[in-house]
Amino acid sequence: MDLFERRQWRNGGLLLLVAVLVLLAWWEPGHEMASAVSPLLDVDPVHVRRIRVERPDQATLVFERRAEHWAMIAPESGPANPVLMRPILHLATLRCPLRYPAATLDQAALHLDPPRLAVRLDEVWIRFGDRAPAADLRYLQAGDVVYLCPEGVYALLRGAAAGFLAPALEMPAPLDRGER
Template sequence: MRTLSRVNLILLLLVALLGGSAWWLQSSDMPPPLTRLSPARIQQIRLIRAGQTIKLQRHNGVWWLGEARADQQRVAQLLGIATTPSLARFPLPQGRLTAFGLQPPETVLWLDQTELRFGTTEPLSGQRYLQIGDQVHLIGDGFRHHLSAPAEAFLE
């Protein structure tokens, strides 16, 4: 019985070691988030495109579009941009912003005081160019429909 217990203990330790190794390898391959912002702490969103500005404010944990209650789920999806993976990044190439659709940007999203400038998509991967400060990032383009939605789409 003791030998069987030892074998079981060794097998349990081996499984734990393998599981820990797999978790560590998987987590180290994850691309970094686009920003260090926490969606739960963001209090103000401004979405600017084609001369139109949509302003959303959080009051007591609830998002508002002016005096009307905003669609909380839609706003949460918009906030998800802050933590979407940055699949690639490189220094802002001065004089070549037009090639990335960043001069002028298609859309500008302000999350509190952080400005995200959305450009065009990279032709081969379909990933979107996005400028934050002096860096250009490539991100998945799954947010486009939120960024192009009319103001009414953000109402509850």
């Protein structure tokens, strides 16, 4: 075997190794499961009519759907910011592949009992606990199951109540016809 053939074999082997590494990186544990994991709740966000967010040491937020728009009814009242309502409604469709029976966990240690905060979408509650130590995930409990879910909406729900109101549209002052 001459030098050229050895290099071809070595390059072919390296190419095969790269292909295997790419395949392993693409097929990580849980990657395939994520598409098969059912949503956090059996609730269609389109049909949710009322949202309640109970936050210890902060005012409880209450939102109501009025026609196609959301309104905050407590602690302040007015049209709710639709950009901020989307992630709250998205909680119902959140897919969290890591789940555990709630009875097998120390819920007090995870701050699920009492929760850090609780969200009620119509009649279904989601309780928020602590963050997982080594990941950007948070413990959420819905029914008898505790999930490890992306951190996303927790900081939003801890924000100031007034921030959930839609910004008022300000009309520009009319131009003075004498100025040009």
